[in-house]
Amino acid sequence: MNADTDMTAAHSPARGLRGAGDAVTGHAISCRDIVVRFFSERRSVTAISGLSLDVPEGEFLTLLGPSGCGKSTFLRVVADLLPPSSGLITVLGDKPSRARANGDVAFVFQDAALMPWRTVLQNIELPLEIAGKSTREHRVRTMELLDLVGLRGSENAYPNELSGGMRQRVSIARALIGNPRVLLMDEPFSALDEIVRDRLNDEIRRIWKETKLTILFVTHSIYEAAYLGERVLVLSANPGRVRDIVPVPLPYERTLEARETPEFVSLAARLRRTLETC
Ligand SMILES: Nc1ncnc2c1ncn2[C@@H]1O[C@H](COP(=O)(O)OP(=O)(O)OP(=O)(O)O)[C@@H](O)[C@H]1O
Ligand SMILES: [Mg+2]
Numbered sequence: 001m002n003a004d005t006d007m008t009a010a011h012s013p014a015r016g017l018r019g020a021g022d023a024v025t026g027h028a029i030s031c032r033d034i035v036v037r038f039f040s041e042r043r044s045v046t047a048i049s050g051l052s053l054d055v056p057e058g059e060f061l062t063l064l065g066p067s068g069c070g071k072s073t074f075l076r077v078v079a080d081l082l083p084p085s086s087g088l089i090t091v092l093g094d095k096p097s098r099a100r101a102n103g104d105v106a107f108v109f110q111d112a113a114l115m116p117w118r119t120v121l122q123n124i125e126l127p128l129e130i131a132g133k134s135t136r137e138h139r140v141r142t143m144e145l146l147d148l149v150g151l152r153g154s155e156n157a158y159p160n161e162l163s164g165g166m167r168q169r170v171s172i173a174r175a176l177i178g179n180p181r182v183l184l185m186d187e188p189f190s191a192l193d194e195i196v197r198d199r200l201n202d203e204i205r206r207i208w209k210e211t212k213l214t215i216l217f218v219t220h221s222i223y224e225a226a227y228l229g230e231r232v233l234v235l236s237a238n239p240g241r242v243r244d245i246v247p248v249p250l251p252y253e254r255t256l257e258a259r260e261t262p263e264f265v266s267l268a269a270r271l272r273r274t275l276e277t278c
Contacts, residue, residue, distance in 0.1 A: 027093070028182050028214035029055040029078055034087035036073050036240075047073045049239035051087070055216065057181070060208050062229030063218045064271060066278050070240025071218045075184045078216065079105050092181060099182070103131075106175035110187040112167035114159040114174075121146075121155040124173045131178070138177070145173040148207055165196040172204070176211070185217045189224070198256055201227055205254060222271045226250075227259055232271060236278035244274050 036048040048070040055061050063071045076082040077089060080096035091099035099105050114123045124142055125135040135142070146152045149169040159167055168188055175183060185204075189197045205228060208215055219225050225232045229248050236243040249263045258264055 026057055027054050027090070028057040028059065029053065029089070029091055029216070030093075031077075031089040032087055034074075034077060034084045034089060036070065036077060036082065037085045046239035048077075048084075049241055051235075051240065051242055053233065053242065053245075055214060057092070057214055058212050060205070060215045060217065060228060060230050061233055062225035062231075063216060063233045063235065064220070064222065064225045064275065065235030065240070065243070066237045066275070067220075068240075069235040069237035069278065071235060072186050073240070074235075075107070075186055075216060075218065078182070079107055079184055103178040104180055105182045105184065106178060106180035108168075108171050108175045108183065108185045108188045110190055112159075112164075112171040114167055114170055116159050119156050119158055120151060120162070120170050123159070123170050124177055127174060127177050142173075142177065145176055148176070148210065149173045150203065163196070164192050165200055168192065168200065169203075172207070176207075180213070182214045182216070185215060187218050187220065190220060197224070202256065204228065209252075222268050222275070223259060226264060226267050226271060227254065227256070234271065234274050234278065243278055246271065246274075 030053075032052045034048055034051040035046065038045045038047060051070075051074065063074070065071055073082065077084050078091060078096060080091075080100040089096060092104055096105075115126065118126070121142065124145060125138070128135050128138055143152070146155055149172050151166065151169050151173065154162065154166065159170070162170070172188070189200050192200065201224060204215070204217075207213075217228055219228075226248060227250075231248060232246045233242065234244040234246065235241065246267065248267060250258050250261075
């Protein structure tokens with residue numbers, strides 16, 4: 001699919017776009033002509049230029065693109081960590097600040113950033129404590145999350161006793177403790193070896209299916225982007241723009257063997273060709 005064609009369709013009134021702050025039914029994220037510029041004394045950088053996109057609620061969207069094309073910047077805009085210089089964005093039909101205040105958006109970064117002096121359980125419960133909620137009242141939920149991320153039995157371990165993959169599982173559970181509806185993941189598995197990464201790829205798809213979250217997942221791996229996503233958003237650099245939005249022709253139920261199918265191989269080849277021209 002050509003991104004420009006898709007964006008034209010997305011602009012049509014039939015898709016229900018209204019002004020910022022108005023509800024856009026069914027879209028977890030809706031943005032039009034987002035521009036992000038950074039200014040310093042010496043120079044200004046246009047990190048994102050004219051980005052328009054609709055992400056239906058419940059979609060698993062992966063983001064690919066060369067270094068510096070604005071992937072992390074875009075996630076920061078969605079999370080209300082950075083206001084766009086211009087353009088409209090709604091998250092769950094409202095301003096990003098509202099979605100953030102409601103706890104509807106959570107972030108997982110490349111570095112799990114756990115508190116070394118807190119156990120697995122205490123790290124997962126940290127957002128509850130910050131929000132002034134009772135960890136005791138939420139203990140059932142915390143235990144469910146430990147099951148969801150496969151860490152039951154390790155709740156009393158400290159981060160230095162965990163593998164890199166386990167630490168990322170803790171950070172995923174910590175992100176999910178507040179019941180977000182949108183999960184932003186910025187290269188969460190890129191520091192892990194391939195076998196662990198494969199396992200976590202399967203797990204994050206399972207978590208996505210069980211929780212029905214909307215996930216935006218940034219990666220530098222063509223294979224990860226193609227395996228995880230329902231669509232792959234490819235951004236080009238200087239400035240960051242939508243280069244292509246590619247639907248993934250794999251079934252909803254996937255196993256890693258799907259990567260050996262002709263559909264997957266030709267998708268990966270298409271993504272590689274697109275990336276080469278970014
Ligand atoms: N706080 C900032 N101040 C100034 N420039 C910034 C800032 N944050 C990002 N940029 C610039 O914006 C552009 C996009 O950066 P961003 O981190 O979003 O890229 P990215 O696609 O996530 O790259 P990578 O794949 O390397 O993580 C880059 O040119 C970067 O230098
Ligand atoms: Mg980045």
